[in-house]
Amino acid sequence: MRWMRSVCVASILDEAIERLYRAFSNEPRPAINEACPCCVTQRELQILASTKLREITAEQLAGYASSVTLTAGSEEDFRYLLPRILDVSMHDEDWWPDHEVICSNLARANWFSWPGQLKDSIIGLFSVALEVAISGDDGWKADELICGFALAGLEVGRFLRRLEAEDAAKTLVKFYERNSQSLMKGKLGNAFWRDHKAEARPVIEWFVSPHVVSIINVYYGLE
16 A cells, blocks of 8 residues: 555655646746856856756756855746756755755745745645655655755744654654754754754754654654
8 A cells, every 4th residue: 555655645746846837937047147167167057048947957957956046046047947956856866966955045045035826836845745755754855854944944843743643653753763863962963954053943842842752652662
């Protein structure tokens, strides 16, 4: 039955990505010409500006996606390319930049000021991405996503509460195991939290809350 649920969740992920493309479909194709040449070459920028959005490869996109809002691009071209960036990041587990980097770029691009349909399509995709992690009992992916959501400026409580559900227990425990050693020092294991202690605090408090501790103990047979 688990494989059937995984197939269903994968289908939902594809639907969420399609909604994202539709929501951003009116974003104009920009002339992408701002970048530090050490990070993204002019040739790479030309390829991004001239290639059909869905045909841009992961390799062609990587330099821009890891540098945008820092040393490359602008909010306008980021909005145009974002559906493809998120599409690739959701399908290619080995792609750089990581989810946390993309979400940090969202925060720097002031995405909460974007039109509602754009924001809703992004949050919808993030919610489905967490469901994919849960369907695969993937605590490492949950760790990456929760950190990314926080760095994007989202209130992570709704996502953490989803992990408390019975069908997410194994994912929650693996998420905990990813952080257990660091939690003994009052920290989280993901290195992206290092400069975001305020954002990490709600997650730490959630891990040590009585309900979550009970879920973990029950899983290990301690209660």
